[in-house]
Structures are given as structure tokens and as C-alpha cells.
Amino acid sequence: MILTVTLNTALDVTHRVPRLIPHATHRAAAVTERPGGKGLNVARVLAALGRPVTATGFAGGRTGAAVRELLADCPGLTDALVPCAGPTRRTLAVVDESSGDTTQFNEPGPVIGSGEWAEFTERYGALLAGAEAVALCGSLPPGVPVGAYAVLVRAARAAGVPVLLDTSGEALRRGIAARPDMVKPNAAEVAELTGSREPVQAGRDARRRGAHAVVTSLGPQGLLATTPEGTWQAAPPRPLSGNPTGAGDSAVAGLLSGLVEGLDWPSRLSRAVALSAATVLAPAAGEFDPCTYEELRRKVCVTGG
Amino acid sequence: MILTVTLNTALDVTHRVPRLIPHATHRAAAVTERPGGKGLNVARVLAALGRPVTATGFAGGRTGAAVRELLADCPGLTDALVPCAGPTRRTLAVVDESSGDTTQFNEPGPVIGSGEWAEFTERYGALLAGAEAVALCGSLPPGVPVGAYAVLVRAARAAGVPVLLDTSGEALRRGIAARPDMVKPNAAEVAELTGSREPVQAGRDARRRGAHAVVTSLGPQGLLATTPEGTWQAAPPRPLSGNPTGAGDSAVAGLLSGLVEGLDWPSRLSRAVALSAATVLAPAAGEFDPCTYEELRRKVCVTGG
Structure with a gap:
């Protein structure tokens, strides 16, 4: 199986409104809910491609329970999320039907305690044993050490499991130094990392910082x-x-x-x-x-x- | 006790953001959750005043469970909400800290089945027996008959319980005809009802339509x-x-x-x-x-x- 890690899972809520008007009251015509966070999105696509996938990370509170309920409807996807005390964040995407543009409101996510982080790393280590590859995706919730992805990359490499890292900012900077097999930044993220706005040059620089391969979107x-x-x-x-x-x-x-x-x-x-x-x-x-x-x-x- | 009715209860979520920018991504610095819907607000204020109060209406799904959990923390407030199959709506208020203005995103609310409506009216009738006064507040969720408030006003009058109606639009128009003791529209709502933008005149017109007393905010x-x-x-x-x-x-x-x-x-x-x-x-x-x-x-x- 492929393992995906989503430390900051989310309940993605989407509202469709005729037009977004600041400081007005909007009544959504249609509301949808999906499991969210980059790694859960990756897992759902892999499952839809017919590839066995296991999703881990944190889930807590009523929103975490809602996420897990929605994941249970994805055939081929195994839920290995670790419970946390704080509630999983919601994200609200408001789609303006007049322009097609989306305005996003994101909650910060639960504060993860050190005991919860230790429990997660133990679970992650056990899951690596059965993984063909692992994807580490998205932002870090409050409380998780900023060097978290470096720890997870090293564990994957030690287990001989190819590891892809998809994050940004300081989490990417720290994680890439642990030599992941692949990173997948977008042009802005790789520019922030390397200081170069020229994608070919930035890709080379990112490799020099530790990534075996760099795929820039x-x-x-x-x-x-x-x-x-x-x-x-x-x-x-x-x-x-x-x-x-x-x-x-x-x-x-x-x-x-x-x-x-x-x-x-x-x-x-x-x-x-x-x-x-x-x-x-x-x-x-x-x-x-x-x-x-x-x-x-x-x-x-x-x-x- | 005073009875409050909130047919369309809500989980009120508030995000504080530095500035609301359409089509951008916002990360809320602070997120709060409160029980919402006008009648639950009335009930919480009455309870804070030290007055025994019972809150009825509908609650369903995980959001309904969250609302009930929050109500359990209000001393003096008795939860007599009737379960429904659909999920209680969320409302999101986004407070722009640069201007203090609020932008509101409301979900429509659960669709109430005819069996659920019948169960509610039975519960409401039983609660009236112990009520000194009743407040009927807010919008109607989908599936509830538009003449719902007229039915509830008549039942209160038949039971000899003074009844206050605080709603708008067609629900107010239908409800006022059943002769509530008091209505509490705002200036825009009473103007919509009566066609008069002059509040004293509009108040008189609203009385002529059936309200014993009209208090316009x-x-x-x-x-x-x-x-x-x-x-x-x-x-x-x-x-x-x-x-x-x-x-x-x-x-x-x-x-x-x-x-x-x-x-x-x-x-x-x-x-x-x-x-x-x-x-x-x-x-x-x-x-x-x-x-x-x-x-x-x-x-x-x-x-x-």
C-alpha cells in the first residue's frame, strides 16, 4: 500500500453563493462537506485509481469524527488516523457563482500535545513497515515541532520507503534537509525556499538543499x-x-x-x-x-x- | 418557566481575520462556537438573568449535538430540543478586525419531515402547559409549513400563554394573522409587512393585521x-x-x-x-x-x- 500523512486534516466545507459581498449576509444555496487536507486528497485520488492506500495523521472532536465517517465511504482507503484531543479544523470555501472565484476561510487546527505526537510517530513507524511509498503532505497543526517532516523523512529513509514531501515555508525548509526522494512545491513555494524565481534554477537549488528529485507545479x-x-x-x-x-x-x-x-x-x-x-x-x-x-x-x- | 422556540437552531461559528479580502485565503486567528438561532439567544439571556427557561425547536446531526453540548453549559436553561434527521445548520460570521464589520455565511438548515414536524407540535403543546410565556423566533427551516407560526400562536392562545413572535417575511405575515400578543420586527421587517416606512404608522398597521402589541426595533x-x-x-x-x-x-x-x-x-x-x-x-x-x-x-x- 501507499501511505499518506496528513497532520492537519480538515473538514472541507464548500458554500456556493450567487455573489460574495463583504459585510453582507449570504445564504448558501448548496453546502457540501468532504474530507480535507492535502494528504487525504492524495489518498482519495489513489483509492479512486484502484491503488490500496492508508491515510494517517490526526483526527479529533466532532469534525474529526465527520472526516472519518466520510473516509469510510472511500473503498480501498484504510483509515489509520490517530485520535487527538483538539477538534480537527474546518475550512470553508465560498464559491462566488458570478465569477467562479473562491474565498477561503481556514481554522488553525487542533493543538497537538507531545504525547499525541509521540503516539503518532510510533504509529507511523509501524505503518512504514507495510508501505511501498509515503507522501507527507500539507501544513503542521499547532504544537507539532517545526522539524516534524525531517523526523518523518528520516524514518522513511531508514525503513527503505521512498518518501515524497509536499509542504511549504519552514516545514519544507527543514524537511528537505533530511533528503526526501521527492518534493513537489509550486513555483511560489520553491521560489520562497531558494530565492530564485526561475523554476529550472530553483529546482536545481532545491535538489542541492537535499531533495533527490524536485517536481515543481x-x-x-x-x-x-x-x-x-x-x-x-x-x-x-x-x-x-x-x-x-x-x-x-x-x-x-x-x-x-x-x-x-x-x-x-x-x-x-x-x-x-x-x-x-x-x-x-x-x-x-x-x-x-x-x-x-x-x-x-x-x-x-x-x-x- | 419561559419557553423559547427555535425551529432553525444553528451552531454559530465566528472567525476573526485581520482583513476580509474577496478571493483570498484567510487563516482565522481565533475561532469561537456558540449555540445560535434567535430563540436560543433569547433563552441564554433569560437564563443569564436568572429566569428559568426551556428551549425547544429542532437539533440534528453532529452540529445539533454540538449545540446541545454547548447549551448544557448554561445553568437555568432546560434543553427540550426535538431530534431531527438532517444536520443543524452552521453559520459563519467573519469579523474583519480592520473595520469591525462582519460578513455572514449561513447554511439553509435541515429539511424537516412531516413526522418530525408532528412530533415537534406535540412536544410544544406539552411544554405550553408549564409556560408563563412563549417566544417564537427566527426563520423556518426547509420542510416546515410556511404557516407554522400561525399554528404555534393559536396553540399558545388556546392554552392561555402569552406569545411573542419575532420573525420576518411570509412567516411573519402568516403568523401575525393568528393574533400573537406581541411581535418584535425591526424597521425593515415591519416596512416589508405593512408597506409603510414610517415606524409609528407601520406599527399601527401591524396591529391592525393582528398583533396585540408591536415593538419595533x-x-x-x-x-x-x-x-x-x-x-x-x-x-x-x-x-x-x-x-x-x-x-x-x-x-x-x-x-x-x-x-x-x-x-x-x-x-x-x-x-x-x-x-x-x-x-x-x-x-x-x-x-x-x-x-x-x-x-x-x-x-x-x-x-x-
Whole structure:
């Protein structure tokens, strides 16, 4: 199985409103709830691809219970979340139907105690024993040490499990120094890390900081992979319009599943870009349409070598 | 005891953000949760005044369970909410700390089935037997008949229990025709009902439509009472700045407690205006400071007769 880690899971709530007007009262016409946090999104995409996946991280309170209830409806996904005392955060995405734009309101997440963090690292170690690959995704909730991802990367490497890190800021800076097999920043995150706004240069710099391979998401321009085997860029076959929420998480799912299947970089990137594009085109944020995915996968343009 | 009815209870969530920027991502610095819906606010104020109060209406799902858990922390308040299958709505108030303004995002509420509505009316009938007064407050959740408040007003009158109705739109129009003892619209609601933007005229028109007495909230100008005994206006002693959320519900609590104590109209109005003002001045939305209340109560200016 593939293991995904989401330390700051979320209950993602989406409201659709005719128009967002600051300081007014809005009545949502439609409300949806989904399990959230980057690693849970990755896990759901992997499960939808038919790949066995285990999701760990923290879940607490009524919102945590709601997240776990929603995960129970995902066939192929094993819930290995560790209970915590504080409540799992909610995120509210307000979709303005007049413009299609989304305004996001995020709670900070539960404060994780040192005992809870110790319990998690023990559980994580046990889960690594059965994992083909592991993805460490998203922000750190309050209370988790800022060097947490470095600890988790080292444990994966010690267990011989390939590890992908998808985070930002100080958590990325600390985590990358522990030499993960792959990082997947976006252009802004890799620029913040390296100080370089030029993606090829920034990718090289990020490798120098410790990542074995760097896959930078360039938004509508697709993905740029900077690896020991070469440098590739993979782009969707046509400009896409839609909701980019979760597109990066779908790319991570594509990269990881390609890794465990032993695909070469161009094939991994084609899969990742097609999944990402199929997510942008799907009507619901963070979902993807399997037919669109299959159609796009054959048409992704990969250059480099 | 006083009975309050909140058919569309809510879990009121408040986020404080430095500034609300449409289409941006906001991380709330502070998140608070309170039981919500007008009738629950009225009940909490009555309980804080030391008056025994029973709250009924619907609660369902995890949000309903959270509301009931929060109500259990209010001494003097008896929870007589009726379970429903759909989840109680959330409301999110986003407070922009740069301006103090609030942007509100409300869910519609659970769909109430006809069996649930029948169960509620039976419970309501039983609770009326022990009630000194009843307040019917707020919007109707989906599935509840639009004439619901007329049914509940008639049942209270048949049981000889004074009934106050605080709602708007079609629910107010239908409910007022059943001859409640009191309605408490704001200026906009009474204008919508009567077509008159002049509050004294609109109050008279609303009485002609069936209300025994009409108490119109005029925002910072206080309250206007149009009654068979005379017409009074009661205003706070000084202009107030603060958060008006819940101020109208505090006024209802003041009017109801004054009614059951047999106070005359000027005393009821002083209490209602002082409670309302103490709510505007309180740091947390919907709370009030007892000392501010006592101080203001002696200073409210009541004119008319």
C-alpha cells in the first residue's frame, strides 16, 4: 500500500453563493462537506485509481469524527488516523457563482500535545513497515515541532520507503534537509525556499538543499521535474479552465503511483499532469473524471530528457 | 418557566481575520462556537438573568449535538430540543478586525419531515402547559409549513400563554394573522409587512393585521412600542458602538421577562433597551455585561404614553 500523512486534516466545507459581498449576509444555496487536507486528497485520488492506500495523521472532536465517517465511504482507503484531543479544523470555501472565484476561510487546527505526537510517530513507524511509498503532505497543526517532516523523512529513509514531501515555508525548509526522494512545491513555494524565481534554477537549488528529485507545479503550464536522470517539462494538451482546488494533490497521487509501478519519469509526469488536469475540469473541487483522465493521459506533451 | 422556540437552531461559528479580502485565503486567528438561532439567544439571556427557561425547536446531526453540548453549559436553561434527521445548520460570521464589520455565511438548515414536524407540535403543546410565556423566533427551516407560526400562536392562545413572535417575511405575515400578543420586527421587517416606512404608522398597521402589541426595533434609536395602552419610544442614554449581533434577541428577553413579572410598558422597554445596549457593548457577540445592563437600565429614556 501507499501511505499518506496528513497532520492537519480538515473538514472541507464548500458554500456556493450567487455573489460574495463583504459585510453582507449570504445564504448558501448548496453546502457540501468532504474530507480535507492535502494528504487525504492524495489518498482519495489513489483509492479512486484502484491503488490500496492508508491515510494517517490526526483526527479529533466532532469534525474529526465527520472526516472519518466520510473516509469510510472511500473503498480501498484504510483509515489509520490517530485520535487527538483538539477538534480537527474546518475550512470553508465560498464559491462566488458570478465569477467562479473562491474565498477561503481556514481554522488553525487542533493543538497537538507531545504525547499525541509521540503516539503518532510510533504509529507511523509501524505503518512504514507495510508501505511501498509515503507522501507527507500539507501544513503542521499547532504544537507539532517545526522539524516534524525531517523526523518523518528520516524514518522513511531508514525503513527503505521512498518518501515524497509536499509542504511549504519552514516545514519544507527543514524537511528537505533530511533528503526526501521527492518534493513537489509550486513555483511560489520553491521560489520562497531558494530565492530564485526561475523554476529550472530553483529546482536545481532545491535538489542541492537535499531533495533527490524536485517536481515543481507550474499551474496551467503543468509540471517541471528536476531529477538525477534529467529535466522534463510536462504540459496539458490544451488550456484548461475550472477549479484548481486539489489539482496539486492529484499530481502527487500520479507521481506516487507511477513511482511504485516503476514507471520512467516521462510516464509518471504524463500521469500526474493528466490527473491534475482532470481534477481542474471536474465539476466538484478535488474530484476527477476517470474518462477525462484517460483521454488526457495520452495527449500530455513531455519535453526534455 | 419561559419557553423559547427555535425551529432553525444553528451552531454559530465566528472567525476573526485581520482583513476580509474577496478571493483570498484567510487563516482565522481565533475561532469561537456558540449555540445560535434567535430563540436560543433569547433563552441564554433569560437564563443569564436568572429566569428559568426551556428551549425547544429542532437539533440534528453532529452540529445539533454540538449545540446541545454547548447549551448544557448554561445553568437555568432546560434543553427540550426535538431530534431531527438532517444536520443543524452552521453559520459563519467573519469579523474583519480592520473595520469591525462582519460578513455572514449561513447554511439553509435541515429539511424537516412531516413526522418530525408532528412530533415537534406535540412536544410544544406539552411544554405550553408549564409556560408563563412563549417566544417564537427566527426563520423556518426547509420542510416546515410556511404557516407554522400561525399554528404555534393559536396553540399558545388556546392554552392561555402569552406569545411573542419575532420573525420576518411570509412567516411573519402568516403568523401575525393568528393574533400573537406581541411581535418584535425591526424597521425593515415591519416596512416589508405593512408597506409603510414610517415606524409609528407601520406599527399601527401591524396591529391592525393582528398583533396585540408591536415593538419595533429602531437600531441605535432603541425601541418603539405600539400597544392598546399607548405608544412609547425608549432610547439608550448615549450612542453605542459595538457589535449589534444578538441585540434584538436580548430585547426580546427583556420584553418577555418584563411581561411575566407584570411590569408596565415603560419598565419593560427600559429593560429591553438596556439589555440590548449591554449586548452591543459586550466584547463577544450575543453576550451582555450584567454591570453595564444595570447601569444603563436606570438611564434609558422613555417617552410617550
